Amino acid sequence: MNEKTMSPAIQETYANYPKLSKNMVIVLIVLAAMILWSVLGLDFKGFNAKGFEVAKNLLKSFLHPNKKLLFGDSPSSVQVLMLETIAIAFLGTIIGAIIAIPMAFMAARNLMPKAITIFFQGSITGIRVFPVFVIGVAVTRVTGFGPFAGVITMAIASLGMMTKLYVEAVEGINKNVLDALDATGCSTFEKIRFGIIPQLTAQFLSTAIYRFEINLKNAAILGLVGAGGIGGVLLAALGTTRRLGDASAYLIGLGAAVLVVEVASNYIRGKLA
Amino acid sequence: MDDSKKTFYQKVKEAFKTVISFFDRIIPKPKKISIGNGTEVQPPRSASIYISIILIIIIYYFTQVTKFDLEQLFTKFFNFWPFISRILHPEWSYYPIVLPKILETLRMAILGTFIGSVLSLPTAYFISSNIHKNSRFGVFFINIGKAYLSLLRTLPLLVYAKMILLLFAAGSGPIVGTISLSIFTFSILTKMLYEYIETIDLGAFEAIESTGVSKAKAFTTAIMPDILSVYYSYSLYSFDINVRHSTVLGYVGAGGIGVILKAKLQGDQYEEAGLILLAIFITVLTIEVVSKAIRRRLA
Numbered sequence A: 001m002n003e004k005t006m007s008p009a010i011q012e013t014y015a016n017y018p019k020l021s022k023n024m025v026i027v028l029i030v031l032a033a034m035i036l037w038s039v040l041g042l043d044f045k046g047f048n049a050k051g052f053e054v055a056k057n058l059l060k061s062f063l064h065p066n067k068k069l070l071f072g073d074s075p076s077s078v079q080v081l082m083l084e085t086i087a088i089a090f091l092g093t094i095i096g097a098i099i100a101i102p103m104a105f106m107a108a109r110n111l112m113p114k115a116i117t118i119f120f121q122g123s124i125t126g127i128r129v130f131p132v133f134v135i136g137v138a139v140t141r142v143t144g145f146g147p148f149a150g151v152i153t154m155a156i157a158s159l160g161m162m163t164k165l166y167v168e169a170v171e172g173i174n175k176n177v178l179d180a181l182d183a184t185g186c187s188t189f190e191k192i193r194f195g196i197i198p199q200l201t202a203q204f205l206s207t208a209i210y211r212f213e214i215n216l217k218n219a220a221i222l223g224l225v226g227a228g229g230i231g232g233v234l235l236a237a238l239g240t241t242r243r244l245g246d247a248s249a250y251l252i253g254l255g256a257a258v259l260v261v262e263v264a265s266n267y268i269r270g271k272l273a
Numbered sequence B: 001m002d003d004s005k006k007t008f009y010q011k012v013k014e015a016f017k018t019v020i021s022f023f024d025r026i027i028p029k030p031k032k033i034s035i036g037n038g039t040e041v042q043p044p045r046s047a048s049i050y051i052s053i054i055l056i057i058i059i060y061y062f063t064q065v066t067k068f069d070l071e072q073l074f075t076k077f078f079n080f081w082p083f084i085s086r087i088l089h090p091e092w093s094y095y096p097i098v099l100p101k102i103l104e105t106l107r108m109a110i111l112g113t114f115i116g117s118v119l120s121l122p123t124a125y126f127i128s129s130n131i132h133k134n135s136r137f138g139v140f141f142i143n144i145g146k147a148y149l150s151l152l153r154t155l156p157l158l159v160y161a162k163m164i165l166l167l168f169a170a171g172s173g174p175i176v177g178t179i180s181l182s183i184f185t186f187s188i189l190t191k192m193l194y195e196y197i198e199t200i201d202l203g204a205f206e207a208i209e210s211t212g213v214s215k216a217k218a219f220t221t222a223i224m225p226d227i228l229s230v231y232y233s234y235s236l237y238s239f240d241i242n243v244r245h246s247t248v249l250g251y252v253g254a255g256g257i258g259v260i261l262k263a264k265l266q267g268d269q270y271e272e273a274g275l276i277l278l279a280i281f282i283t284v285l286t287i288e289v290v291s292k293a294i295r296r297r298l299a
Helices: A008-016 A022-041 A051-063 A067-071 A078-107 A114-129 A132-143 A147-171 A175-183 A188-224 A231-238 A244-272 B008-026 B047-065 B070-087 B092-126 B136-154 B157-165 B173-197 B203-209 B215-252 B258-266 B270-298
Strands: none
Touching: A022 B092, A051 A244, A067 A078, A067 A244, A078 A114, A078 A147, A078 A188, A078 A244, A078 B047, A114 A147, A114 B270, A132 A147, A132 A188, A132 B070, A132 B215, A132 B258, A147 A188, A175 A188, A188 A231, A188 A244, A188 B157, A188 B215, A231 A244, A231 B157, A244 B136, B008 B047, B070 B270, B092 B136, B092 B173, B092 B215, B092 B258, B092 B270, B136 B173, B157 B173, B157 B215, B173 B215, B203 B215, B215 B258, B215 B270, B258 B270
């Protein structure tokens, strides 16, 4: 636009409009410094001598997965291991979801005195910060290796996030409904049954379904510590032995299951909301 | 009708009816409600009964698959205690080794988040369906891009790390970690961004586009100011997640604090592991608090 045709008022406002605020400059400098610091910290040791070939084989192996594993029903086939993985994620989610309900009520700031909520909020944060595989190591020390350890690990690991989201749901309860039920002369049980539960079910369910999705993806981590599921064989196949055909069969199985669960979970949660 | 002539769909329907009638016999129906004029109404049974029966069957079957054993859990539950009590007594003198590894983890997370988020904004622009809705050619590529993104998201971070690890020479763990975190960040951030862009009002965008400028220019002037604060807060959020996730990367040899944590946990040196966990705890918590504070100011 030609500057001469602009009215002086607009020109003045435009000239005074901050191009780069002081805060922005500070943020940019801090960000640049952080990135520089991280780049300088990386030391590049070069590619694997056969890196290119490995990459080519990896991509090729996705087109030629080990069909015996993918469609067969031997103990180490995709079918059997995915069933185990799904079972671990499902049971872990359900156990976590059930334990999370009383925890959430205890940690809700609108229901409980401050001392109790601080304790429970603190323990939720504590659980959430522990990485899944640390919980897995602790559990396998107690129950031994196998899918059972996976279930317990998943239950404990789900507890943190689920309780946190449940607490948000409980704290968002509309208390007017309870007052209305009070006015009609409902007992405490009826108030819980018709006033509280209907308000929470949808959110609780959608949290649980969402967590199931995450737990299924986390199944690969469980394999690291020997807690069952498809993760162990998958990582072993990608590891030193480099059975890429097997690995791609497992990856296709896991990817397909995660995709199906994700689509289903999005659909159900859309309906619940 | 002859049994062989029935379609598969009809067979399924009949089987379903049999199951329902079986349920009808064993589960009492809800009480009939009589309306004033004498007609009685049979209210339908709530679906939650069927759902809970199916759930119970599934849970029972899954407990068999996973060899679930409550007795073992209760009898051995207190075996947790020595593990936890050793972790709660951290070996403080171990900190000179922990500190640089924590910094390495942070470096990986910062760089991974940065690369992933820088790549995600242009990609989100290219695959937002509301911006390119008028070009049929574009819609085709958008759908391919979205399908590719959801494929990227199905694989866990750990698997990326393990695959990328194959490509690099030994000892380049942090680089592998950074790359896998970039892919991970890119895949989730792009999805969050394009879903946000698809919900915003395009009035200003269309107005600017109608003056004759290109789509990209209209995007940067009309939509960028709208999405920028959301973009920053999503990036911070994924940084938050990345720090948390990068602890596991070391477990497969992709750098960071996980490398020594694995060694200590496998070597039964739980006191040192306790200090590592404490360091992770403090780092993750600090970053969560800071990121939450910044995101609150951005909103």
